Amino acid sequence: MRRKAELSARRGFSFSPCQSALLVLDMQNYFLDAASHAFIPSAPAILPNLCALIQAYRSRQLPVIFTRHLNREQEAGMMSRWWRDLIRPESPLSQITPSLDVAQSPVILKNQYDAFYQTELEGTLRQMGARQVLISGVMTHLCCETTARSAFVRGFEVFFLVDATATYNADFHQASLLNLAHGFATLLLSGEALAALEAR
Secondary structure (H helix, E strand, O other): OOOHHHHOOOOOOOOOHEEEEEEOOOOHHHOOOOOOOOOOOOHHHHHHHHHHHHHHHHHOOOOOOEEEEEEOHHHOHHHHHHHHOOOOOOOHOOHHHHHHHOOOOOOOOOOOOOOOOOOOOOHHHHHOOOEEEEEEOOOHHHHHHHHHHHHHHHHOOOEEEEEEEEEHHHHHHHHHHHHHHHHHOOOHHHHHHHHHHHHH
């Protein structure tokens, strides 16, 4: 966070809420339930920021899109070989945490780190008129980072939330932020995004 201003100022991209969509990636019980073997200890800490952002977007009729990561053997590919584990659709841990209200938003089902890969995400964003994406959720260095890079390649301006993304440790988190800020995304704090929404 100390380096955020320096890294973000270099490219001159300006966050424009009215042209953006909020992406909330994989906030599932698999990662947020303390009884799960994949629990991310820092993930519950980002929930207040996410709730505030979701409310701010919805109150202004701006798009919020959730993703839900699911795997079956036939589509998991390298995911199952790498992790030797699948987030199966029938598992209660695969559900998005009840702390977040998904009822009013599209939920994109995905089976790889990249939320654009073989999903309707790009078409949904284009249909909504989004030119920018604001990325949040888990995990910073896997699905969030991969989706940010993929959005960049597809021509979206990418804004990445420092304090509304989470992963297993500070090293993974900081490494992703440094890499993304260098070549793919503008870093934002939730408070900065909320201030831009208030000023809209």
